[in-house]
Amino acid sequence: MGITIEEAVARFLDDLRLSPRSRTTYALALRKFLRHLEEVQGLSPEAAVSELREEHAIAFLRDLVPDDIKTPEQVSRMRTAQTTFAAVRKFYGYLISFDLHTGLSTEKLRVRAATVLPRFTPPPPDVRTSDLERIVDHVRRLAPESDPIKELRRLKVRALILFLFRTGVRVSELCALRRQDIDLETGIARIYRAKGGKSRTVHFDSETAEALAAYWRARGDSGRGVNAFPAFSGRDRPGQPGKAIAPRTVQALVSRLSEEAGVEFAVTPHSFRHGLATELVRRRVRESTVQTILGHASPVTTRIYVHLTAQEAAEEYQAAFGRYRRPGGRGADR
Numbered sequence: 345m346g347i348t349i350e351e352a353v354a355r356f357l358d359d360l361r362l363s364p365r366s367r368t369t370y371a372l373a374l375r376k377f378l379r380h381l382e383e384v385q386g387l388s389p390e391a392a393v394s395e396l397r398e399e400h401a402i403a404f405l406r407d408l409v410p411d412d413i414k415t416p417e418q419v420s421r422m423r424t425a426q427t428t429f430a431a432v433r434k435f436y437g438y439l440i441s442f443d444l445h446t447g448l449s450t451e452k453l454r455v456r457a458a459t460v461l462p463r464f465t466p467p468p469p470d471v472r473t474s475d476l477e478r479i480v481d482h483v484r485r486l487a488p489e490s491d492p493i494k495e496l497r498r499l500k501v502r503a504l505i506l507f508l509f510r511t512g513v514r515v516s517e518l519c520a521l522r523r524q525d526i527d528l529e530t531g532i533a534r535i536y537r538a539k540g541g542k543s544r545t546v547h548f549d550s551e552t553a554e555a556l557a558a559y560w561r562a563r564g565d566s567g568r569g570v571n572a573f574p575a576f577s578g579r580d581r582p583g584q585p586g587k588a589i590a591p592r593t594v595q596a597l598v599s600r601l602s603e604e605a606g607v608e609f610a611v612t613p614h615s616f617r618h619g620l621a622t623e624l625v626r627r628r629v630r631e632s633t634v635q636t637i638l639g640h641a642s643p644v645t646t647r648i649y650v651h652l653t654a655q656e657a658a659e660e661y662q663a664a665f666g667r668y669r670r671p672g673g674r675g676a677d678r
Contacts, residue, residue, distance in 0.1 A: 347444060349396060350378065350389035356438045365516060365591075373431035380404045393445050398453045401436060405429050405460050413462060422462075429457065475607045476619040479598075480509050482605035496562045496580040501597065503555040504576050504589075508598075508613055511546040512620030512638055515591045515613040523560070524571035528553050535639065544639045 347355070353374050357367060381387040385403055387395060408425035410418040436453055439445040483505045489495040508518065517535050526533045531553055536543045556575075564583040565573055574588035594613050602611045617638065624634045662668055 347393050348390050349381070349387075349393045352393040352439060352444055353378065353389075353435065355444075356435050359438070359442075369427065370431045370434075373428040374435060376428060377401075377404055377432050377435075380407065393439065394447065396436075396439070396445060396448065398436075398448065398456055401429075401432050401453060402456050402460060404432065405457060409460060409462070426461075433457070472609060473619050473622060475602075475609060475611055476509060476616060478607055479601050479605045479611065480505060482601060492562075492582050493580055496559070496582055499555070499559040499562050500576060500580055501601070503552070503559040504594070504597070505601065505616075506552040506555050507548060508616040510548040510552050510620070512617040513546055514617060515594050518576065518594065518613070519588050519591050521575035521588075522571065523565065523573045523575055526556065526575055528557060542639060544636065546637060 357371055357374070360367070360370070362370065378389045381400060381404075382389060384407070385400055387400060405425070408421075408428055410421045410425075413419055413422050433450070433453060436448055437450050440448050440450060483502050486498050486502065489498055504518070507513070511533060513521075513533075513535060520536075521533065525536070531548055531550070533546050533548065534543065535546060562582065563577065563580070563585060565585060573585040576589045577586045578589045578593060579586045591613075598611060598613050598615075621634060621638055624637065
């Protein structure tokens, strides 16, 4: 009978060089596909992989796509459908490329999928740059600590938040950075094997450079192997750089700082990435430059940000019709 569909999925996941997060996303998507094959389409995952057809993937896609895309819930479902189907499409491509199922056609799958997928451009992420600035200001105002360990942590928090704020790196990229990847002389950092296996260079400002230098001094970095030290440690001990900080730790840190800063809306490490993109567009930085800085594989992703931001639209509207005052506020009719 040859290899089964289930075995082909396992081989696909094992062969791909993916980040832990991407691997989890692909595994979840393909698990949904296998379940749909068995429960809806009547094809067991233990069947020979040669029994798979393009129609099986398209039937799965039809059940993923919402009937319409008008509400936030439908937009969210559409985004999930795109991500999930991308994993299935890549799996089909793997089967063809490794001669596990030469009867399939990626071109046929692409054309048929296009008839199912509606025209859809995701709306810009709901990022409030004022909230990000509020968190950054909160970190800047953190008072120095007399205890060396607490002071080291304060300096790390400041350096980490400023680095996220000014570089727009993904949280996985931040956690993978070593000291040798960050050049304080030129204000650049090199990101290796980022999303999609691509590398790029990001930039940061003088304030961020000063914060990094202060953090590394307080950590006591010295010796021949200093360049291999993690840029940001998980545990803060003077003279002991330890292991690199984990993504979940960064996420928890940003959540805690948001609460301390009195930010009402949810902020994640990725919000800083969206914030930088929005700010670059607002400052009229070229679309191609924004794409390069953020490491977007497609200009379509970057183009989400190339729009009149909500703040700009409000300013232009109020310039025409007068500044907005909330009901019951100062100057309102009584």
